[in-house]
Amino acid sequence: MSFLIAQSLINGVILGTLYLLMAIGFTLAFGVMRIVNFAHGEFYMIGAFCALIGVTWLGLPFPITLALTIAFAILLGAVVERLVFRPFRADELSGMIASLGLAMILQHGALILFGPDPQAFPSLVSGVFRWGALIVPKSRALALGIGIVILLVFYVFLMHTRHGRALRALVQDQEVAAVFGVRLEIMYPLGLGLGVALAAVAGGLMAPLFGVSPFIGGTPLLKAFIVVILGGLGSIPGAALAAILLGLIESFTSSFISASAADIVTFALVIGVLLVRPAGLLGRAET
Amino acid sequence: MNTADTISTHRARPANLLWLLALVGAAMIPWFTGSTFHFHIAIMVCIAAMATGGLAVIAWVGQLSLAHAAFAGVGAYTSVLLVTRLDVPVLLGLPAGGLAAGTVAFLIGSPLLRLRGVYFVLITFAMNELFRLVMLDIPAYSGGSSGIVGIPKISVFGQTLSRHQDVYPFMLICLVLVMGLLVLIRNGQLGRRFAAVEENLTLAESSGIPTARTQNLAFTIGSAIAGFAGALLAHYIGFISPETFGFQLSVSYVIMLVTGGRLALWGPLVGALFLTPLPEFLRGAVEYQHIIYGVVLIAVLRFLPQGLAGLPAQIARAKGGRP
Numbered sequence: 001m002s003f004l005i006a007q008s009l010i011n012g013v014i015l016g017t018l019y020l021l022m023a024i025g026f027t028l029a030f031g032v033m034r035i036v037n038f039a040h041g042e043f044y045m046i047g048a049f050c051a052l053i054g055v056t057w058l059g060l061p062f063p064i065t066l067a068l069t070i071a072f073a074i075l076l077g078a079v080v081e082r083l084v085f086r087p088f089r090a091d092e093l094s095g096m097i098a099s100l101g102l103a104m105i106l107q108h109g110a111l112i113l114f115g116p117d118p119q120a121f122p123s124l125v126s127g128v129f130r131w132g133a134l135i136v137p138k139s140r141a142l143a144l145g146i147g148i149v150i151l152l153v154f155y156v157f158l159m160h161t162r163h164g165r166a167l168r169a170l171v172q173d174q175e176v177a178a179v180f181g182v183r184l185e186i187m188y189p190l191g192l193g194l195g196v197a198l199a200a201v202a203g204g205l206m207a208p209l210f211g212v213s214p215f216i217g218g219t220p221l222l223k224a225f226i227v228v229i230l231g232g233l234g235s236i237p238g239a240a241l242a243a244i245l246l247g248l249i250e251s252f253t254s255s256f257i258s259a260s261a262a263d264i265v266t267f268a269l270v271i272g273v274l275l276v277r278p279a280g281l282l283g284r285a286e287t
Numbered sequence: 288m289n290t291a292d293t294i295s296t297h298r299a300r301p302a303n304l305l306w307l308l309a310l311v312g313a314a315m316i317p318w319f320t321g322s323t324f325h326f327h328i329a330i331m332v333c334i335a336a337m338a339t340g341g342l343a344v345i346a347w348v349g350q351l352s353l354a355h356a357a358f359a360g361v362g363a364y365t366s367v368l369l370v371t372r373l374d375v376p377v378l379l380g381l382p383a384g385g386l387a388a389g390t391v392a393f394l395i396g397s398p399l400l401r402l403r404g405v406y407f408v409l410i411t412f413a414m415n416e417l418f419r420l421v422m423l424d425i426p427a428y429s430g431g432s433s434g435i436v437g438i439p440k441i442s443v444f445g446q447t448l449s450r451h452q453d454v455y456p457f458m459l460i461c462l463v464l465v466m467g468l469l470v471l472i473r474n475g476q477l478g479r480r481f482a483a484v485e486e487n488l489t490l491a492e493s494s495g496i497p498t499a500r501t502q503n504l505a506f507t508i509g510s511a512i513a514g515f516a517g518a519l520l521a522h523y524i525g526f527i528s529p530e531t532f533g534f535q536l537s538v539s540y541v542i543m544l545v546t547g548g549r550l551a552l553w554g555p556l557v558g559a560l561f562l563t564p565l566p567e568f569l570r571g572a573v574e575y576q577h578i579i580y581g582v583v584l585i586a587v588l589r590f591l592p593q594g595l596a597g598l599p600a601q602i603a604r605a606k607g608g609r610p
Contacts, residue, residue: 036405087589092405093351094588097545100538101584108577222416229409260424267417274410275398 003133008255009248014140016247017147021202022220023227023239024154025195031171031234032191034092035085038099040199041221042106047073047200048207048216049110052121062124066146069204070197077196078189085192103217110214118213143205150201154194158236167191171234199224229270232279306553313560314459317452324567326451332563333458334520337465339543339555341512344472346549348505349485350400353537354411355513357418360532362388362514363521367438368428370522377441381518388514389507396503403488415537422529434528441522454523461519465512466556472508473552481505485550542580546587548594557596 022044029037047069054065084102088095125138158164166187169177178184202220210216227246231238246266253262317325338359345352362384369375369383395414402410422429429435441448441457448454472478483491484501492498521527539562547558562583566576587594593601 036409084585093408094592096405096408097351097541098585098588100541101581101588104538104577104581104584108574108581112574112578225409225412229413233405260420263420264417264424267413267420270413271410271417274402274406274413278402278406 008251012248012251014144016244019223019227020243022224023243025198026224027228027239029195036096039103041217042103043196043199044203044220045217047203048212051204051207052212066204069200073197073200074193077193081189081192118211121207124208226270323451326455328564330458332559333462334516335563336556336559338513338516339540340465340469341509342540342544343555344505344509347481348502350407352411353408354414355540356532356536357415358388358510358513359517363517363527366518367521384518385511385515389511392510393507396506400502419529419533429529436526438525542584548596551596554594554596
């Protein structure tokens with residue numbers, strides 16, 4: 001029993017870290033630009049395809065592929081901000097509806113380019129780590145390790161650089177930030193670009209584990225949604241707490257009850273939190 | 288013609304009459320061509336227009352529901368289970384579907400509608416997912432992921448409407464009834480109350496309009512219409528599964544509503560009429576269909592905030608002239 005609990009704990013933390021990568025980009029886009037981005041999952045999918053192209057078609061090493069994916073995703077996010085979201089800055093609802101359209105365009109664009117079949121990704125490492133009865137596959141440990149490194153780099157960027165401070169200022173108060181010289185025409189594309197890049201890198205990290213197809217974006221989008229609602233739209237610490245919580249809830253419910261029960265429990269939890277505390281666990285109340 | 292006219296007055300003006308004639312003409316097309324395929328498209332337009340009409344009623348009080356497909360699903364499953372398990376006639380099952388969806392909406396409406404804007408969209412999105420997951424988890428009733436097949440066709444007074452040509456008039460009657468209900472609501476006192484709530488919630492509240500009850504009423508009516516349309520869909524297609532009523536269907540209703548015009552009375556009809564047959568004209572390029580949907584959606588949001596139904600007014604304004 002205690003073994004099962006420990007194993008669930010480890011799996012939960014791994015899941016939570018991956019959800020966090022997705023959720024931070026999502027919540028950043030909302031915090032900075034007030035956009036609920038339904039296309040976020042499609043950027044995960046695009047990241048996975050970038051990794052596939054880099055590793056299998058171009059034969060690049062995995063770290064270089066990931067770096068290129070991040071660079072490409074930041075550019076893509078900036079372009080999308082300019083073409084799709086910029087006209088709807090003042091209008092949350094229209095921006096969100098536009099993101100539904102964007103998601104359709106991206107998903108079916110990938111469908112045309114790559115076809116509907118899932119594509120296998122060559123495994124980077126094989127084997128497992130064992131501590132007594134506990135088992136962690138090395139591939140998962142690798143994804144977890146890189147994920148944590150990326151999150152740390154992002155944390156340092158956000159807390160200790162000029163642009164990071166500007167982004168945090170925008171999340172707190174758009175007008176005051178603008179008055180103090182935060183340049184919106186740079187920060188908006190950067191904010192969305194970074195959000196997109198985090199989703200894409202999550203896709204790249206997950207590609208070796210789950211394979212690649214145009215339809216893989218749906219589940220990560222859902223998880224990001226859940227995490228962000230639980231943590232509070234726009235709140236990054238809230239997302240961190242909720243991501244780990246969600247990972248643990250899912251891992252424990254599926255170990256001890258069933259996988260479908262895990263989904264139902266989390267959605268019921270989401271609806272409960274929205275009803276009782278729409279601002280989420282750590283979010284600020286809307287006026 | 289300006290936007291204020293389309294909201295309040297309902298006198299028959301030449302322009303309106305022209306539109307009505309065009310609509311009737313469009314509805315007649317399948318009979319002229321006689322093609323079964325055209326009948327099928329026309330039926331799908333009717334069903335989509337009804338469901339989107341329900342979504343429009345909710346939009347009139349300023350809320351956007353992403354749980355619309357789930358309510359269509361509640362209606363569909365209610366009707367199908369009544370008809371197949373309890374031998375209720377389809378003609379009773381259809382309104383029962385609407386009633387069931389409306390009841391569910393009424394019960395969950397008041398807590399949900401405390402949320403506004405994107406938060407309401409998010410919670411309805413979560414509700415839709417929850418509906419799908421719960422239905423998948425009770426295969427004894429929902430048929431699980433393989434769904435329910437062989438659903439009885441619609442029959443009127445012992446006459447089964449098995450051919451498309453026979454179903455179409457029935458669907459047209461249903462559509463006229465639903466649109467009639469929308470016109471009645473829109474032009475009546477209720478419609479003005481809805482508009483007041485949509486325009487300025489605080490002001491409406493302080494003018495003595497019970498805003499919470501008004502929003503819940505709109506949510507109930509709109510979701511009941513979705514349930515009715517879902518039941519029609521189930522009996523026409525003959526197959527439903529929890530996946531039928533997933534996120535994608537909710538999104539396509541939103542796209543039709545936004546394309547047609549979020550606040551226009553005829554928006555749902557225009558949206559359904561424009562977007563349902565669109566893929567069929569692009570048959571050589573089926574895979575581009577969704578991309579075109581996405582592009583149309585973003586373009587309409589950007590350049591036609593009133594939707595296609597607001598296009599004439601927008602053109603008139605662009606010319607700077609008054610009609």
